[in-house]
Amino acid sequence: MPELPEVEVTRQSVAGQIVGGTIQSIHLGKPLRWPLQTDPLSLVGKTIVSVGRRGKYLLFHLDAGCLLVHLGMSGSLRFARQLPEAGPHDHFTLVTQQGSIRLHDPRRFGAVVYAPGVDHPPATQLLAGLGVEPLSPDFDQTRFVKAMRGKRTSVKQVLLAGKVVVGVGNIYASEVLYLAGIHPASRADRVALTRLRKLHAAIRLVLQEAVAAGGSTLRDFSAPDGSAGHFQTMTKVYGRAGLPCLACGQPVTRFLQGQRATYCCANCQRG
Ligand SMILES: [Zn+2]
Incomplete structure (x- = not known):
């Protein structure tokens, strides 16, 4: 199961590639643990301004709203300038002019969820009750x-x-x-x-x-x-x-x- 270090490694690897990218299309596969909670078409034209992390959630901050990505039990994110056609375990692909991100998740306990902001539902529910971040100065x-x-x-x-x-x-x-x-x-x-x-x-x-x-x-x-x-x-x-x-x-x-x-x-x- 991906734990915090693996999620942080993913964040560091992806952030430099995808920040500044404007979403051109979203492709969904089979249902994940939770639904996206928005029409994928409503995300087209939004720009990824930063990639953060809270616990095991990756936070793709958009110029309006935020995508929360959880890798679940078996998920991994892949970035490439051009990805091959989605396979049977690829359930979310986000295409920008800079390249694409894809969630590969055979067991489908992962999720990609849209929230209008990290301080709005459903982000507030997903992030509620998380302890302090161990790598932050708040870990006193x-x-x-x-x-x-x-x-x-x-x-x-x-x-x-x-x-x-x-x-x-x-x-x-x-x-x-x-x-x-x-x-x-x-x-x-x-x-x-x-x-x-x-x-x-x-x-x-x-x-x-x-x-x-x-x-x-x-x-x-x-x-x-x-x-x-x-x-x-x-x-x-x-x-x-x-x-x-x-x-x-x-x-x-x-x-x-x-x-x-x-x-x-x-x-x-x-x-
Ligand atoms: Zn010993």
Whole structure:
């Protein structure tokens, strides 16, 4: 599933190519998770002025309105000067005079939704309840520690829920908790203060590293230019069950939390 780093890599890759482009046509495939919420013809003639991101939503700001794009479980965006004919899994294509963007999404949990602005419905509903952006200056250590201490569920579940901080998906949750020395099953409100401070720093560090590495290429994610990310080759615990912990040599363990795989070193990671 594309997580925040993959969405950010997509944003960085696409923005420089498509900003300034005026929409010439929109081509829809099969229905996605949510409908576009406007007549595709009403978008023709609008210009893309910037490409932002909030959580896992890409925000294509138009000179009037905004397109919110979510990659869902299996989506990827592709940009090219000229794209080939749409295939059976291509469900949204936006053509400008500078080139085209296409959403390829075999499982169709992704979506492209139009809103008159990011502070108007349906954008407000889609973006409601998202935690702070981990790579923004708003990700404050004191506020993060306070928010974590107010949660009684496991620290990993709090991270995955995305209400305290967005973007720490399943791979990254195992990684940041390993760096902070926190056992993933620990209750968030019982984790020592020093470790929560370490966790705050680890979240920013790991997500920055993942973006710099081009994200993780799992299943069918690749950047819009077709290049593969390589963060998955840099993980310290994720995907390393049975292999020695890089710090202490004890085998890395794998278990399920909320049906998602968790990796940790039971020797290095505590409450
Ligand atoms: Zn260890």
